[in-house]
Amino acid sequence: MEDRIESVLSRFRVEKGAGFRLKDHKPDDTAGLSMKKSEASALLKRGVDILATQQDMLYAQDRWSVLCIFQAMDAAGKDGAIKHVFSGVNPQGCHVVSFKAPNTIELDHDFLWRHAKALPARGQIGIHNRSWYEEVLVARIHPAILESQKLPPRLLTERIWQDRLEDIAAYERYLGRQGVVVLKFFLNISPEEQRLRFLKRIEEPEKNWKFSARDVAERRHWDDYQAAYQEAIRATATPGAPWYVVPADRKWFTRLVVAAAIARTLESLDLHYPVVTEEQKRALVQAAEELGA
Template sequence: MRRKELIQRARELSKPFRVEKGEAFRLKHVDPGDTLEFSAEDKPRAKEALALGVELLADFQDLLYAQDRWALLLIFQAMDAAGKDGTIKHVMSGVNPQGCQVSSFKAPSSVDLDHDFLWRSNQALPERGRIGIFNRSYYEETLVVRVHPELLERQSLPSQLKGKDIWQHRFQDIRHYERYLARNGIAPLKFFLHVSKKEQKKRFLERLETPEKNWKFSAADIRERAHWDDYMEAYEDTIRHTATPEAPWYVVPADNKWFTRIVVAAAIIDALDQLDLAYPVVSEEARQRLQDAHQALLAEN
């Protein structure tokens, strides 16, 4: 398949899951088991498509690095066992590690809590020419902190700023922050890997029943599962209020990992194609120096 055809196919594949105007978005409209026209028998074809996508991503990343004008920020959010780590691993497998920065955000430290909620993420933003990956992000502040309001009490905020409007204020702050990033050459792309409660249970049981996967399981996973409905409400509200054309969300069905990966790869390819990347044009003066160097090398004994 030719390059232009691959890019067009990537756009068509990712578009159904793109949310850039959140007012009409409802999480119930996205089926976690959706695979579009692919069936279970199409998995080999999907893996082939992913391999082609990974190859194309490597080409785009080379352009991104050489041009050194844009950075791409990929934000991954999901419930436990939705497949964030595996998706990042497979989709970015062909990317040069020197051009990629991965940051995983765990529970905030005491130092983090003494700063604003965007502070630690801001420290990890990618440099120009690079792809930054946030495995969880500042969105935890409108998700886990909202589901567990006791966490808000640990944050050193004035009491008058912890009122009922705090979530709307944070949505507004995030929209402004992401617009700021986009206006400074950092293109945000956000993914919610939407796994069903049934599939999460299946994956948890697999972790418990397979010794080699026991290390992946945490008792905290079960505690968080008990808040499933609260999390779904928080995700829907967050996506509705922070999806914008310059920082879109992709709500990706995650019950089938092979499908999740090709959609994520397709969305990244589409985003990179929109940046109009190109190799730098060499000046006439620099070109002459290259020719001189070329002649000098040919003249060596």
């Protein structure tokens, strides 16, 4: 079973960006797996339980922290993946931030500032719904966003996107050296599946709130976004901060891959509960005797 899980994960894990091609990763790929909804739910439940146990040890050990970054086109299922995969995690050991357009205070700082403020503390899992990668994605597609960032004109060169990717890669290396494990998930949805999910949001009243006319406008830049994602993954995929290009056309499979990737990473950290010293054991015995009396 362990070999099967690793085989599936290695299919989607990108640790060396050179030569990466997004078109080689199919949004409807399920690695040959086929199962009923009930079977997928049961398997995810097992993964969630394992993740909960590991997160408890991560919190108790208080040495490592884990940062999970989620990037995707609209309607790819980031919110759903976060909701289901982390459903069993203790809220005290988990911190979720959904990044929107930067406000005026954030625009007066460097582009990494607001993200650095939201990094998980030791013992915690941090979840960033969108991240610093927006600064080489949406800001690249829409020049007005870059113009709003108040950079000195001499810094707005043709190399700005390459420079930002180099800064991101360097920052992720720094985090790794500080005990912050960085996992990056790109939920890879097809344009047809996105279209169907948009229509569902329009047709079902309880989902209307999820839809914005801006979603359709962004869809017109599909090819530009795919090119930007490909370049970002090429420039920043490393063994220490890998990307998982997760097929997103089948939600059940997306969630299984994300859960397995996080669980496997936590397993690699040699997590354990703090060892009780002999002195502490004697204190425990004494306390038990006092309470018993």
